[in-house]
Amino acid sequence: MKLIFMGTSSFAVPSLKTLAATAHQLALVVTRPDKPAGRGLQIHSSAIKKAAEELQLPTFQPLKIGAEESRNVLEELQPDLCIVAAYGQILPPSVLSIARLGNINVHASLLPKYRGAAPIQRALMAGESESGVTTMWMSPGMDEGDIILQKSLSIAPEETYGALHDRLAEAGAQALLETLTGLAGAGLPGRPQDPSVATYAPPVTPADARICWNNPAAAIHDQVRALNPSPGAYCIWRGKRLKLWKVEKAPVKEGFPGKIVEFCILGPLVAAGEGGVVLAEVQPEGRKWMTGSEFLRGYRLSLGEEFS
Secondary structure (H helix, E strand, O other), X not given: OEEEEEEXXXXXXXXXXXXXXXXXXXXXXXXXXXXXXXXXXXXXXXXXXXXXXXXXXXXXXXXXXXXXXXHHHHHHHOOOEEEEEOOOOOOOHXXXXXXXXXXXXXXXXXXXXXXXOOHHHHHHHOOOOEEEEEEEEOOOOOOOOOEEEEEEEEOOOOOOHHHHHHHHHHHHHHHXXXXXXXXXXXXXXXXXXXXXXXXXXOOOOHHHHEOOOOOEHHHHHHHHHHOOOOOOEEEEEOOEEEEEEEEEEEOOXXXXXXXXXXXXXXXXXXXXXXXXXXXXXXXXOOOOOEEHHHHHHHHOOOOOOEOO
């Protein structure tokens, strides 16, 4: 089959590499335009563009996938199938109608749960013990298409977004390979989603990254690991941002939320709305990552000191 692949983030890289190793013809890799990033605002290519260049595959980087000139490029290829994984733009009906057999999406959740842009982070924030990947036939609605195949994974209690992201990316590639194998055989009818149990995963905002110490310790713990390694959860300490990369839940008999109630081997124990958390790995503003014990030794913290 002649395929077009659309993806941008690193989640899509294993799927692209898996496709490149098959007998299918990868006619084009579509990804988002290069953009400035970092302190120096240097121009950076997407993870998919870098992978496509390594694989010596042709790339296309339209500003808007639904623009007439973009559609013309895709239509000229007369693809059999379009594969989409973490592309970052909604495909309009005019684009969805181009591929002869349709469009398959690789999504990082067990649909219909966590439709949307940030399924992995939102699942971790919610304290889920299970996640997974879904391949589905794409429709005009956001992640509403018929389910083809799903693979579930257990989430470890201390697993971070980065670790779960990488495992789901590999699972997504395997699910895609099995999906294409089935499609080449007897065909793959889709199973409609149940909209009554659908949940949504909106993009992570700056407000999602700020710690609210009135929340239970379990919620703070899940927030921290859901935002590691990006963008990082934070609180305000001594007038500056303090990023929290790892915290450990711990019992607290009494204490005002946000204040240090005890010094532990791993770091300061801070009271929450229910229980408390030990700051095990932190990063003061303008400084490098450090352990909680290094934080204690280097900054002369005091009992009762407040993290706002």
